[in-house]
Every structure is written in structure tokens, then in C-alpha cells.
Amino acid sequence: MELNTLLVGLAGVLAAAAPVLFAVIGETITERAGIINLSLNGTVLLAAMGGFTIAYKTGSVPLGFLAGMLIGAIVALVIAFSSITLKQSQVAVGFVLALACRDLAYFLGVPVLNQSGPRLPGWSIPVLKDIPVIGTLFFKQDLITYLSYLIIFLAWLWIFHTRPGLMLRGIGERPAAAFVRGANVNRMRYIYTIIGGAIAGLAGPAYSLSVKAGWMGTQSGLDGIGWIALSITIFGGWNPLRAAFGAYLFAFLQWLGLVLQSKLPGIPTQVLQVAPFPLMILTLLLVNISDAEWVSRMLAAMPERTRRALMKLLRALRASPPASLGVPFESE
């Protein structure tokens, strides 16, 4: 394969990963606060349909994106209200919303089905686009893809390097302790759930106004993306950088499947299409391997310096969920 073709292909991977990325980062922020937004799949579909419809009716792409965020925020508000205020099961409510929003998207989307509408134009960043290799890879995309790079970094910075981000981690980990240290736990959970929902809502228009413009109902190829995002959130260990790596890895594996299909006709297409999923599970296993007892046994037998280095590496790789994920909080 020629270098340029490869670069364009990989640039396509970066763009195609944007919707998954928004969903993953949104979910990461929500879950860091201790709330599971299981409606992700429905949210993304409804936001894709809604975003495209608004952009189609008004002719304004930015309004389409805003509509997507608003839809994400509203669905998240329902989750927050039912779980924080009404103390209902987040899993049950999330599941029902995931199904309801999906069907709602297909039903309400009928008028704009297969219509051609506006889409976000590509915009290469001056100067940066001329850097060899990197320019083609990263800087000949559109605005929403650039935003997807930025949001990874911003979310990571917020969670791990700011005071409110530290409190956010505390709230998801041990709300009682966070409360003692002055946090209004339930208010913060509302806020982060809604912000996370709005970011996840961007995933919809990022698809229907950019990656694959238009609304094609059940043929969109978007159904299922929310479930994948949920698993990548776990794989990413609730860390935006690792989650982003997961999202890109997934998009890359899917692209690889498409490319290899033509190169290796001997392998059934189904195998290549399904391959990304077991590969993701395998990675997940490797990442969390330090939890196994035999690993610590093996480590103990190693020389002190090797052991320390390995322990550090494994510790960095290990991901444990926010301890109070899905647990309601009451301040006695």
C-alpha cells in the first residue's frame, strides 16, 4: 500500500472514531461521578436523528450539533432525576431509555429518512496541514473531529489535574467522604450527569452531520455504537486518555477488517467483522491481569528491581471502577 493511501485511511479512522469518542468521554465523566448512564445507545441514535432533522429544517449545521447536545442532556436529566432524586435503579431506567430512545429515533426520523441535507464541511488547519505525515493524518479533518481531539485532553486535564476534578473522583469513589470534605454530592452528580450526557449527545450529529451524513434509519450503521462505547469506558479504566486509545483501537480494527477483506479473500468476511470484539476483550484481560493471584505470586519470585518496575507498570495499567458507581448517596 502506498504511504499516502495509508495515511488517508488512517485519517479516516481518526474521523470515524469521533462519535465513539464523544460517547466514551461523556460516559467516563458521568461514571466518574458515580452514575451509570446506560441509555447511551438510545441517546446517540436520537441525537443523530434529531441533529440531522434540525440541521435539515434550519439549514444550520451548528444548530444541529446544539440539538444533539440538548437531546443528550435531556436524556441524562431523566437518568439523574430517577436515580438521584427518586432513588430508582440506574440500570433499569437506563435500559428502558436505551430501547425507548432508539425506537423513538426510528419513528420520529421517518420524515427525513434518506433525505440529503447539510453536512459539516472539511476544514484543513492552515500551516499545520502542511507538516508531512502528521498534517495529512490529523489536520485535514473537520471541526468536530478537531473538537474530539480536544475533548480527550480537556476531560483528562479536568479529572486528573484540577481541584474540582479531584472532588469529582472523590464523589464517585466514596461520596460519604466527599461530603465530609464539603461536596454537595447530589448536586454535583446532577451536573456531571447532564454534562456527560450533552457530550455523549454530540456523538449523534458527529455521525449524521459528518462521518456519514444523513439519516438512514435502521440502515445508518449507528445502532450498537452506544453499547461499544459503554464497554470502552470500562476498558479505558475511566481515564479519558486510555478510553480514547480504546476508541481509536476499535475504529482501527474495524478499518483493518475492511482493508483485509480485499487482501485476504480466503477469510470469511464475518470473521473480520467480528474480530474487533474478541480482540477488545483480550486487551481488557491483559490490562487487568495484575488482579490475579498467580501474577502476584510470580512477581514475588522475581528480583527486587524487576519486580518493582513490573509492579509499577501493572499498577498503572490496572483500572478499578469508581467504588460507588451506581450507588445512591444519602447524607444520613
Added chain:
Amino acid sequence: MNVELKDIYKTFGAVRANVAINLTIPAGTIQGILGENGAGKSTLMKILSGFFRADKGQILLEGQPVIIQSPADAIKHGIGMLHQDPLDFPPMRVIDDFILGRKGNLPMGQAEAVQDFKKLAEQFSFSLDPETYVDSLTVGERQQLEILRLIWLGARVLIFDEPTTGISAAQKEKLFAALRLLASQGKAVLFVSHKLEDVEGLCSSVAVLRQGVLVGEAKPPYVTKQLVEMMFGKAISVGARNPCGVEKEIVSLSKLSVEDYRLKVRDVSLTVHCGEVIGLAGMEGSGQGLFLRAVGGMTRTVGGKILIDGRDLTGRSYQTFKAHDVAFLPAARLEEGLVPGLNLTEHFILAEEPKGFFINWEKGRLLAQRRISEFNVRGTPANTVESLSGGNQQRALLALLREQLDLLLLEHPTRGLDIESTIYIWSKLKLRCKQGMSIFFVSSDLEEILQYSDRVMVFFSGKVTPPIEAATLTTEKLGELIGGKGWPTKPGEQVSESTSGKGA
């Protein structure tokens, strides 16, 4: 800072937790708050630290009345509380935990925080690495972290809720030194405990609570008998030692070796006769827990033999040990011993031998009823286990044991219990010893080890002493052995040969 509690009342439903409590704590003193479980100590402290609001009454700081509506309010007024289970964030780094909750700019300001942390830690001579993770610390170290954090936030009144539960003797010394330092800096220290010896050794004044009422105050020199009478309203005596007379070998260990990835316990040989109580002492994680679990078939042994009642059970599973009348009561009552969410009747049905497919609820309820009254558990058959207090959970666990037992393995049988429950539980255990049951128990409470064991084995980073007659031991001698002092230097002489895990 001078603290004054004036006429504090608090009720929960029908329970009167605090009634007309008046207490003054001058700056620079350590005030002991003594009382059995449920006496209202914690409620009073939670009122002072903003968790609860009093139904009636006033809190005065330096003579000024203050209104404290939340823990955050309390810390603003300079009142900090250290909870029995430190309210920290286990998966975070020490420094993150330290910063969390401190007001400031958007960036975390880690560099300055590390500086302040190190300065404070030095002042208290705590050796904590700010870069390690909280979940790798011991309970004692987590307490140290909380102390530093509260001081950093400007606390001038510090409340310690049962801080000596679950920490080693050495850490206790360190904690007490820190508390004395705090008092000498002019801070008011409140020390909540049900352990007489801790209170007597530390406090410059003691207030005793019973059933929500402040029944009396005492100043040193303390008279233990008088404090006990105030706590319980009556004098309580401790049961005497009563070994079983029959000569029958229950357990015989020959050259037993166990190891996990940190620790190796080597070549322990021991014969235990019926009715004997063997106390396993040592700092947490010195190998005694590992050894105990090995004797019960819960940890794989790497060498040697275990004979229970003459039968070789080496390498068999806990189920087999259980079938040979061995039982194990873990320290984590709710995690390993009981099933939260199930009520007492369901527990008794689970504990009985499984017979038949359908459950005979009526029979279960009657059985539960009988055992509950027999073991003096405060609860009904329909109570879920997590709704019981710690002492009652432990009694329920004892009640769940089968009637026919040869060997009982206990981990911290009375951790977190008040004196009355402790004495009750040991009286029940001793009764069973009289009937021929032997006991192995792990405890970090030296008094308990000396009081109730016939023989004691001390563990120190995998090394084990041969069984020592408890009657020949003193608290000082035991404390030294636990701390690693007074061990013979030549292996094989008195102490069974063993190596510690590091680098081996």
C-alpha cells in the same frame, strides 16, 4: 480552642441517644469519652462534627455559640473528626487524598501540597510517602494521613472515634505520641473509646456516657473499678481460666509450612489437646492469619502434615475440615461470615445440614428463636444481619456454630466490641472448651491474648515462636516479641526456623 457542649439532646425515633449533656473541653487537653457500644458517644461526636444536628442545645467555641450544619461547616470552625474507618479514598495517591477538599485555585497545587505534607509529617515523625496509594497503607497509617490533613485544614479541635481498633501496638504508641503533641500545641483532643486501658493511659480527663446520659467525670489517677461501674452501672468480673482435664489430641501439626507471595511460615510443629486455647499474636500480616487459615484448610500448605482428631487432612478442602468438626469465624463478619440481606431465620436454615428440597420455615423460625434467646442476641428471627450491632452479629455467628465441634478458628473474635459483649462471648467460648472444643484465635489485643489463651504463639514477619505458656508471659514481654525484640538470633534455638519473603 476551648469547646463547650451545653445541654445537648438528640433522639432517633424512640431511642434517646443524648440527654442533657454538658461537657467542657479546655484547649490543650485530651478528653476521654468512655462508654459501651450504643452509649451515645458517637452521636455526641457526630453532633459536634456536623453530621447530625442536636434537637436542643448549644455548641460554644471559645465561649462563642456556633451553628454547625454540616461536616464542611465544622471544619470551617476548626473541628475535625477522624472516623473509626478513616473516611479517605483508597484508590487515590496519598497526596491526592491529602488535597481533596481543600479550597483553592483550579489547578491542584500539588507541589506546595507536597511541601506542606512533608513538613507536617516530619513534625509528627510520621513516615508516609505522598506518592504511594492509600489502599497500600495500614489502618494506622491512614489515620496518620487523616491527622495531617485535618491539621493542614486548620483543625484546632480533633475528635478521634475508637482510633485504637485494628491498629498494632507500635502504631498505637505512635498515635498516642501524636495526640499528646497535638494537645501540647494547644489543640483540644477528644478521644472516644470503650477501652479502659487506652483511656487511662492517655486522657487528662474522662467523661463516661451510659444510655445517652453523662453519668460522671473522672480525673487521674483513675480507679478502673469505678470507671467500669460508671460504664455499666454494675461491677463486672472476668471469668477465670479453666482448661479441660481430658487428655485427647485434637490437632497435631508436624513441620507445617505455609506461604503466600509475601510471607513464608516454616516448619511449625504443635500438638493441641482438647479444651485448649491457643492465642496467635503478632502485628497484622505477620503470618498468623495465614497460619490460622492453613489449619482450617483454607490456604494451601507447602509442606508438613495436619492431623485433626488423628486423621490426616493435609491438602484437603475446608469442606472436608468442616466435616471433621472444624469451624472458622472470620474477622470480616459481614463480608465473610454472614450474608447481608438475609435474616436470622434464613441464616439458621443455611447453617443446618441441607436436608430435602423444600424449606421448613416454621422449624427454622423456632430454631432461630431458641438460639437467639440462648445466645442473648438482641434481635428477632426476622431481623436482617446487617441491622444488628457488631456485638450482636458476633453472638449470632456463635449461635450459628454447630453443636458438635472439635476445633474453632477465630480471627479477632472481639474486635470493635465493648467489654460486656467481649466477656459474654468469651464466657460462651470457654463453656464450649469445657465440653472439649479447642480454639485457635488471632488477636491484636494483647490483653485478650494473655487473658484467654492457655498457650501463645507469637508471629513476626513469618517467624514463629514455639507455644509459650500464657501464665509465664507479661504484656511487656509479649509486646517486645511482637515488635521483633527478644528473638533468639540463632535459628533453631527455641524458635522454629523460618525466613521472610523478601528477595528469597
